[in-house]
Amino acid sequence: MMAKVLRAGLLGIGMMGRHHARVLRELDGVELVGISDPGGDPHGVAGNLEVLRDVEALIDIGIDVAIVATPTRFHEEAALKLAAAGVHTLIEKPIAHTVEAGTRIVDAFSANGLVGAVGHIERFNPALQQLRRRIEAGDLGDVYQIATRRQGPFPSRIADVGVGKDLATHDIDLTAWVAQSEYRSVYGQTSTKSGRPHEDVIAITGRLDNGVIVNHLVNWLSPLKERVTVVTGEKGAFVADTATGDLTFSANGTIPIEWESVTAFRGVSEGDQTRFAFPKREPLQVEHEAFRDAVLGLPSDVVTLEQGLRTLTVVEAALGSATTGNPVSFMKNLDL
Incomplete structure (x- = not known):
């Protein structure tokens, strides 16, 4: 067992959030202590946990780490509040709905010295x-x-x-x-x-x-x-x-x-x-282990916020290219 058990909060228990809830409950060194979703518990995954109304209520119960599994347009607001509260956070992909919002998230976690990650599960x-x-x-x-x-x-x-x-x-x-x-x-x-x-x-x-x-x-x-x-x-x-x-x-x-x-x-x-x-381990389990290890300061191949922002930048460039009809080139070794 891990020396420190991380208190985890889950924001969003929809189609993806329900799987996060299951994996968090099986993860060594992590205890799922809170769930928040304004839409209630459509998949019946809360168990004996109260479904809290918002991210502030989740923060108030005292958590070390959080998973943000809300619709993309809500990622920025939740992430910035979690960063301000000193909570290490894994955000489902994409990092945000725009590059500008993603940049604000990266800056907030960096300024507070927190581990932030993006759930690009295919890597796992x-x-x-x-x-x-x-x-x-x-x-x-x-x-x-x-x-x-x-x-x-x-x-x-x-x-x-x-x-x-x-x-x-x-x-x-x-x-x-x-x-x-x-x-x-x-x-x-x-x-x-x-x-x-x-x-x-x-x-x-x-x-x-x-x-x-x-x-x-x-x-x-x-x-x-x-x-x-x-x-x-x-x-x-x-x-x-x-x-x-x-x-x-x-x-x-x-x-x-x-x-x-x-x-x-x-x-x-x-x-x-x-x-x-x-061996074919469940990717979500491996992803959560990587995030946990990163929070504990152990070697980890977690997908960083900077990498998630770089990916969103490339996709926005492709969408912009589709509008203009012109290719988009990046500076070598795009630094974000």
Whole structure:
């Protein structure tokens, strides 16, 4: 057991908050002592805890850490109040509804010497963690391209942001993390097909500082639910399915192609395919452990507020690009 038990408060117990409640109750070194949601307890997760009216009431019971799982437009107000109260906080992604709001959050936590984190949960997916380790080990050689597909039906609970900030933030964050390189430029295209005020389709192409080409296809319009990351490189291609946690590798073949019609092509051939076996822990559990460790001053790979703000900056640039029709370039090693 941990030497110190952290008193945790949870703000928001909707579709995502209910999972945070479950994991917090199972987490060593953390005790869930308070829940706040003006909408009550629709999923019946409060147990013997009173559902408090607002973030101030949550702060008043005395908490060390907080999880903000409210709709995005409420992130800034809650985070700033928690920072002022000296509470370490994990904010569900995206960090805020705008870059300006995200910047104010980053500044507040920095000024108060607090740990702040953003819930970019895909980093803690077992398939992507395996993928990053194998790329670091040189299993792919030089990385050429990273392409992601994230599509599925519209979640009616999302009303305050479009698919760019709600979903494409996942892909921007995981891509920079897997490649260990920030975005150099992006170009975006969007469409609104469903009559809602925000975009429900976004396509982003870009390049990272290390030269890797990236592509992201994201929508809320498909009955086919996909969560796929494909990394192509010198030795083949990795495919990570974050919905299932599976990772496969298709190696470049070494068998000569004998068909006369294609022998002039100086490309790769199809080789062996491997599906890796590895432990598949729940990403939300791993994410909470990382946040807890960061608060306790232990080594941690938590997603920092600065990283969450950088991701939001890239997505806003892609949305701006879709409006102007022009690509957006960033200063190298974007410092925020």
